[in-house]
Amino acid sequence: MECGISGLTRSLLYRIEKVAQQAVTPISIRDMMRHAKACAVSRTGEGAGTEALVRAANWIQRELPVRLAHRLYDFNRLPYVVTGNEHIHRVYSMYADAFEKISGVGNVRDERAEAHFARTLARLVSEHAEVTSLMQKGVVELRASYPDIALDRFLDRLFNTRIGNRLISEHYLAVREDHFRDLEALKADPPSSPPSSTPSSSPSRPSPSSRPSDDDAVDPERPYVGIIHQQFRPAPLIQAVADRVSQIGIWVYGRSPQFELEGDLDLSFSFIPEHVKFILFEIMKNSMRATVENHLRKFPNSDCFDESIPKVRVRLHKGHYDVMVKVSDEGGGMESNLLKNIWRYGYTTVGHQRTHDSSQCTSTHHQHNHNHNHQQPSPSFLNPLNGTVPPGAAGEAAHGSPVGGLVTPKEVGGYGFGLPLSRLYCRYFGGDLNIHSVAGYGTDTYILLNRLGDQRENELMLNYWHGLVSYHPVSTKGRANIPVPLTAEHHQHPDIGPPDLRGDTESSHAPFQSSRQHGLAQGPRYWINGSRGDTFEHQSTPLDGFAAEEDLTPYVDGTATGQGGIYSSQ
Numbered sequence: 001m002e003c004g005i006s007g008l009t010r011s012l013l014y015r016i017e018k019v020a021q022q023a024v025t026p027i028s029i030r031d032m033m034r035h036a037k038a039c040a041v042s043r044t045g046e047g048a049g050t051e052a053l054v055r056a057a058n059w060i061q062r063e064l065p066v067r068l069a070h071r072l073y074d075f076n077r078l079p080y081v082v083t084g085n086e087h088i089h090r091v092y093s094m095y096a097d098a099f100e101k102i103s104g105v106g107n108v109r110d111e112r113a114e115a116h117f118a119r120t121l122a123r124l125v126s127e128h129a130e131v132t133s134l135m136q137k138g139v140v141e142l143r144a145s146y147p148d149i150a151l152d153r154f155l156d157r158l159f160n161t162r163i164g165n166r167l168i169s170e171h172y173l174a175v176r177e178d179h180f181r182d183l184e185a186l187k188a189d190p191p192s193s194p195p196s197s198t199p200s201s202s203p204s205r206p207s208p209s210s211r212p213s214d215d216d217a218v219d220p221e222r223p224y225v226g227i228i229h230q231q232f233r234p235a236p237l238i239q240a241v242a243d244r245v246s247q248i249g250i251w252v253y254g255r256s257p258q259f260e261l262e263g264d265l266d267l268s269f270s271f272i273p274e275h276v277k278f279i280l281f282e283i284m285k286n287s288m289r290a291t292v293e294n295h296l297r298k299f300p301n302s303d304c305f306d307e308s309i310p311k312v313r314v315r316l317h318k319g320h321y322d323v324m325v326k327v328s329d330e331g332g333g334m335e336s337n338l339l340k341n342i343w344r345y346g347y348t349t350v351g352h353q354r355t356h357d358s359s360q361c362t363s364t365h366h367q368h369n370h371n372h373n374h375q376q377p378s379p380s381f382l383n384p385l386n387g388t389v390p391p392g393a394a395g396e397a398a399h400g401s402p403v404g405g406l407v408t409p410k411e412v413g414g415y416g417f418g419l420p421l422s423r424l425y426c427r428y429f430g431g432d433l434n435i436h437s438v439a440g441y442g443t444d445t446y447i448l449l450n451r452l453g454d455q456r457e458n459e460l461m462l463n464y465w466h467g468l469v470s471y472h473p474v475s476t477k478g479r480a481n482i483p484v485p486l487t488a489e490h491h492q493h494p495d496i497g498p499p500d501l502r503g504d505t506e507s508s509h510a511p512f513q514s515s516r517q518h519g520l521a522q523g524p525r526y527w528i529n530g531s532r533g534d535t536f537e538h539q540s541t542p543l544d545g546f547a548a549e550e551d552l553t554p555y556v557d558g559t560a561t562g563q564g565g566i567y568s569s570q
């Protein structure tokens with residue numbers, strides 16, 4: 001029997017509820033590298049790594065449902081108007097479907113089961129590619145009807161889990177691909193025959209047999225371990241992203257600032273390049289847009305060959321624990337009322353102002369550039385996420401749409417997802433993203449990436465008892481990720497604090513009706529009283545050391561008493 005708007009059966013809701021009681025097991029980049037090494041095919045044929053592959057598949061088969069269940073648990077508590085949105089509901093159904101399919105595979109005990117699991121996982125990875133664009137559409141639609149709807153913490157957790165799920169899945173699939181390719185190569189060129197060239201034909205990833213441990217030298221021919229580049233150099237990537245962003249500027253506005261790269265250009269570290277690519281692209285795109293629009297505001301009649309557009313400076317440095325990329329622009333900065341909103345999903349100023357009519361300028365500029373052997377970007381290139389999609393993000397969205405008849409540079413921005421998503425990527429493995437803006441002058445954006453690979457995934461965001469602890473962004477060893485108990489002021493802070501699904505906690509907020517009122521699953525819940533008399537939920541899993549007992553007030557309203565299972569409210 002299907003329950004309420006969820007469309008899920010009772011038994012599925014019950015299973016989700018049960019699995020959501022389990023905590024996620026966070027992993028680090030180093031863990032991922034170790035795992036890849038264990039799955040390596042030895043060139044001698046011994047210890048082929050297949051057992052490790054089966055073990056890895058088995059772990060993922062158990063881990064992913066837990067992660068999915070936490071987010072499904074969140075979905076179940078969303079206000080009706082949110083889950084009623086067709087795009088968001090679609091994502092909800094996709095998550096439930098993934099939960100069912102992965103759980104349905106059962107334990108992975110042998111090679112056959114591993115192959116079946118890998119096929120299921122690969123299908124899901126490709127099916128879920130559209131999740132981000134669906135959420136973007138859903139959020140834009142919801143905000144149009146309910147501008148103040150508070151969804152940011154839900155979206156943070158959803159996208160955080162998405163980054164992790166795709167990371168784990170794509171890493172495993174990449175490691176697996178290498179494993180079987182090298183196994184084939186080993187068969188064709190067995191150890192008894194004289195040594196020949198590297199077993200694999202792919203230059204992109206290292207042969208598992210030659211995959212080094214953390215301390216080993218890296219084979220420059222094959223620097224990848226799964227999806228991790230062991231000697232990732234950000235400088236060439238920054239340059240490539242700068243070129244791409246400049247081309248978009250020229251295409252949209254007929255001009256672009258120059259990007260100037262300085263600092264430790266040779267530095268390298270083990271990281272996931274696709275994540276960095278996504279972050280750089282979003283930040284540099286913002287700087288380009290601000291710089292050009294600010295310049296056009298000041299000099300509306302400037303021509304396309306105006307050389308006076310201020311440069312965007314990108315500095316690259318290595319700290320003890322972090323790699324820092326600082327992007328500095330003179331794009332006019334942000335006023336405080338804008339600044340306080342920039343981390344909100346869906347907040348954008350694109351379309352709020354008329355942008356330069358680039359058509360004439362663009363063609364003239366292209367002519368000019370043509371003479372200088374610049375290539376006009378193709379339309380597909382202009383999708384800002386095209387080709388820059390990190391494993392955890394969806395790049396399938398075309399950005400923006402004309403708003404109110406104004407010229408909207410949809411290639412430049414538009415959904416208001418760039419900054420919040422980039423910050424999630426930075427924080428995922430213990431880095432951070434900070435913005436310092438001087439209204440009337442410009443903006444400095446600090447991208448911090450943990451270069452030691454020792455920080456585990458942001459556990460607090462992955463688990464479901466999120467409400468009790470706030471995120472404390474840290475990227476240095478000396479300051480480990482420390483959850484801090486919530487205090488009254490956290491409730492007022494826009495960025496930390498309880499889940500903001502206020503429709504779920506305050507039924508008086510029509511039309512933010514709780515899914516509870518629609519017969520959805522409810523588990524045992526507790527509520528913590530906030531300073532404004534509002535409450536937020538905490539599941540029954542204890543958080544030793546982080547919450548004083550007296551902070552927890554059992555929630556009793558005749559529906560959930562903290563005792564029952566998912567049907568306690570019915």
Ligand SMILES: Nc1ncnc2c1ncn2[C@@H]1O[C@H](COP(=O)(O)OP(=O)(O)OP(=O)(O)O)[C@@H](O)[C@H]1O
Binds near residue numbers: 419
């Ligand atoms: N460097 C900057 N200078 C001035 N304003 C900025 C800068 N970076 C961001 N902003 C402001 O913050 C808003 C939100 O940025 P964000 O990147 O999240 O979304 P967007 O650029 O509008 O759309 P999207 O990134 O999804 O294409 C922007 O619309 C812009 O007003």
Ligand SMILES: [Mg+2]
Binds near residue numbers: 414419
């Ligand atoms: Mg942006």
